[in-house]
Amino acid sequence: MTDCSHCPVGDSAICAGLSAEALECLGHLGRKQKVRRGQTLVWEGDEALVVANVISGILKLSISTADGREQIVGVVFPSDFIGRPFGKESPHSVTALTDAELCVFTRSAFDGFARQHPDLQNRLLMRTLTELDRARHWMLLLGKKTASERIASLLLEVSDRMGDGAAKAAAGLPEVFEMPLDRQQMGDVLGLTIETVSRQLTKLKGAEMIDLPNRRTVVIQDRARLRNLALAA
Amino acid sequence: MTDCSHCPVGDSAICAGLSAEALECLGHLGRKQKVRRGQTLVWEGDEALVVANVISGILKLSISTADGREQIVGVVFPSDFIGRPFGKESPHSVTALTDAELCVFTRSAFDGFARQHPDLQNRLLMRTLTELDRARHWMLLLGKKTASERIASLLLEVSDRMGDGAAKAAAGLPEVFEMPLDRQQMGDVLGLTIETVSRQLTKLKGAEMIDLPNRRTVVIQDRARLRNLALAA
């Protein structure tokens, strides 16, 4: 069991807003689990035995073709929810991109709890709707955008989801972040190869829209221009 | 208001399983509306004023770049739900591909009703989770599959969602259906141009996996081989 009262994501995860009793009860069902970078928690097509809240760390959701081509279909940040409630097999693999800490529930226990708690289901619905919107916008990127437009979109999205880059930029602060994905993974999210990712990053750097002080750090130097590129205008 | 008792999709839409009283109440909020082929009900970015159940007909959900490139992000069939509950602007346009009949609710009335009816929210959650799975599998197609693999995937998906092609095939029946999308729309779902769609269809026909007796009719002649192609094996 878990003590939810000091949970670092307690006010933004799906648990937020539950009554003290409900939270106590949910705490009895969950257990904290650490996973190491690179570790795969769930494999695509496996029975969906667990669901979890992300406490810290970043994970990827991915799907592969029969011959091994992989597409990353989601990137999951702290306070996000992972797993497929109310379904018997997992539609994608879940792999840690960094060391991570999760609050894990067996799916059956979670499903049962959710059925008793409409407010939890409501929050889950909100999140799922948001994820669906995000996935569909990514379909536009994958279906219609050029390589440089894709890279621009990714940089802005990651900047916003990691530390709220837009707000920083608006406040006049420098917009710098650590990219949690390596070049291969960036390619797998964007439907591009590692070489194309590298070339386009170099191009954006040459155009002074971004800077890349080292392999993981990204500085957004000209958000307006990058945003224009991302929107494919 | 609407009489739900004779609704043709009443047992498969989200309304299924509601109590007689709840259904009566929901019926008072909804109204039937006919839309003509080609008509756009909601524009991307507009305030999301309505949600609806599809009674008959087929509609597309689409998103565009600033310079007008369009991606179809969903195709909606009878008994499916459209609109974005609990959100103030629509993330995509909704356009009828055939004449269609809808059961429309104002979003505010629907949201209010849903909040009172956890079982409705639960059904909405199930559907949204399924849609999310579908969208993510489509991301694999858009990011990693070749043109012929995409076409094969689309033909099988439409065959299954229209008249349950898999079941027909298993029962030894001929697998024939009317494709609700024209070549341009097929391209817009698949992230391909109209010419590539046409060429790949001709190729599949030449390989005797399908037949195309006229521009809208598709016959699946060799489901096993088509399926293998779609899985990218």
Added chain:
DNA sequence: CACCTTCATTGACTCAGGTCAACAGTTCAC
């Protein structure tokens, strides 16, 4: 510190799918 491994960049070349253009089949109006 030197060595090794891993990850990223760059270059040369190829090719799947896009673009542009001609044409053929359907559908519909009159």
Added chain:
DNA sequence: GTGAACTGTTGACCTGAGTCAATGAAGGTG
């Protein structure tokens, strides 16, 4: 039934991104 307007097919050519291969830069390890 004839012609006009779409919609789809086919061909020739082009190009953006993929492939293959060499090189370079960063960490990690003993």
